Amino acid sequence: MTYFPNTTYNKSKIASLDGSSDYMLITAAEIKTAATSTNNGGDDASELNPTKDESFTVSAWSRLDATNTGDCIVSKCNLGSAEDGWMVGNSGTYVMQFSIDGASGTAYRRAHNLNDFEYGWKHNVFVYDHTIAGGSGNTAQTASCLLYLNGSDFSSTGATAAKGEIQVVGTDAGSFNIGRSNFSAFYGNGYWGGYLSEVSYWNAALSAEEIQELFNGGRPSDLKLHTKVSNLKGWWLGGDGTVSFSSNYTVQDSSGSGFHMTSAGMADGSIINGTVAV
Amino acid sequence: MIYNYVIIEESAVTPQQWADNLMSADSARRSVAGPTKVLLKWTGDTPASFNGLTVYTREEIIAEMKKSDWRLDPDA
Numbered sequence: 001m002t003y004f005p006n007t008t009y010n011k012s013k014i015a016s017l018d019g020s021s022d023y024m025l026i027t028a029a030e031i032k033t034a035a036t037s038t039n040n041g042g043d044d045a046s047e048l049n050p051t052k053d054e055s056f057t058v059s060a061w062s063r064l065d066a067t068n069t070g071d072c073i074v075s076k077c078n079l080g081s082a083e084d085g086w087m088v089g090n091s092g093t094y095v096m097q098f099s100i101d102g103a104s105g106t107a108y109r110r111a112h113n114l115n116d117f118e119y120g121w122k123h124n125v126f127v128y129d130h131t132i133a134g135g136s137g138n139t140a141q142t143a144s145c146l147l148y149l150n151g152s153d154f155s156s157t158g159a160t161a162a163k164g165e166i167q168v169v170g171t172d173a174g175s176f177n178i179g180r181s182n183f184s185a186f187y188g189n190g191y192w193g194g195y196l197s198e199v200s201y202w203n204a205a206l207s208a209e210e211i212q213e214l215f216n217g218g219r220p221s222d223l224k225l226h227t228k229v230s231n232l233k234g235w236w237l238g239g240d241g242t243v244s245f246s247s248n249y250t251v252q253d254s255s256g257s258g259f260h261m262t263s264a265g266m267a268d269g270s271i272i273n274g275t276v277a278v
Numbered sequence: 279m280i281y282n283y284v285i286i287e288e289s290a291v292t293p294q295q296w297a298d299n300l301m302s303a304d305s306a307r308r309s310v311a312g313p314t315k316v317l318l319k320w321t322g323d324t325p326a327s328f329n330g331l332t333v334y335t336r337e338e339i340i341a342e343m344k345k346s347d348w349r350l351d352p353d354a
Contacts, residue, residue: 016279018279018281018319018336019336019340020283020307020317020336020339020340020342020343021306021307021317021319021343190349191340191343193336193340247302247304247305248304248305263305264305264307265301265305265306265307265317266305267279267281267300267301267305267319268300269279270279
């Protein structure tokens with residue numbers, strides 16, 4: 001059973017997204033100009049913009065609205081371009097999918113289809129590990145897309161594609177989105193319907209043990225205390241970052257990287273501090 | 279949060295309709311094809327300024343948003 005939020009760590013913010021217009025983003029230009037000393041404006045996993053040779057991990061707590069059947073949790077893609085980047089979310093009737101652009105528009109995907117996905121809060125982790133050798137037909141670049149649900153590796157459950165040769169992971173032009181992918185073919189209308197919280201981005205492939213530490217027995221925790229905090233490059237809807245509303249929300253990045261997000265389509269009151277029933 | 283929705287051509291939105299819904303010109307979702315339409319939403323009773331317009335429930339508006347006017351992906 002998953003519990004949310006934690007009763008001792010009480011800094012979680014919960015975004016209630018309506019499945020039709022609500023999301024948060026940081027544009028590619030904003031990523032490049034974020035005021036941190038580590039940014040250099042190029043392809044770099046530390047800038048939410050990994051190349052095919054850089055591993056990364058995305059973690060998010062989610063609660064899907066059962067009325068939705070195709071919605072995106074997080075994406076980094078060039079809006080309007082098919083599969084130009086990567087995206088993770090519920091790609092059909094309770095199928096969780098992690099998709100990365102491959103050669104000539106071919107997507108490499110991992111998915112699980114768990115019957116209990118629609119119930120309650122879930123902890124989702126998506127890992128791109130460029131060091132893992134791929135399957136047949138690979139040449140120079142191989143990669144692996146891994147999915148974890150509630151701390152357990154479900155990469156092999158209902159997989160729609162195996163490890164493959166990855167040509168492109170992201171594009172400088174793509175925005176980083178929470179709650180939306182504009183590539184609707186995989187994700188319904190692309191907008192998450194339900195709740196999202198504690199979304200984080202790490203510029204490394206976290207290990208199974210480190211993902212267990214994130215899951216923390218079903219209780220969100222202070223990521224500043226995580227073993228791999230040096231790889232924490234984005235953290236939204238959690239931690240000390242503030243959330244404020246004026247026409248749109250400003251959602252501060254609690255990682256210290258300065259990747260603050262702005263909402264679109266979200267009404268005041270859509271992000272709350274407090275408890276949402278399990 | 280349970281919303282009700284309307285779709286209106288942006289050029290036809292009245293000041294009262296902007297005032298009566300939860301979206302602003304800065305936050306409302308816009309269509310991507312044809313005359314620009316905006317998605318407005320509110321909670322509770324339907325304001326009088328929206329009388330005569332088609333009011334969508336959440337399930338209905340999600341179906342509307344899957345139509346090509348609102349989607350960017352070129353091959354969907």
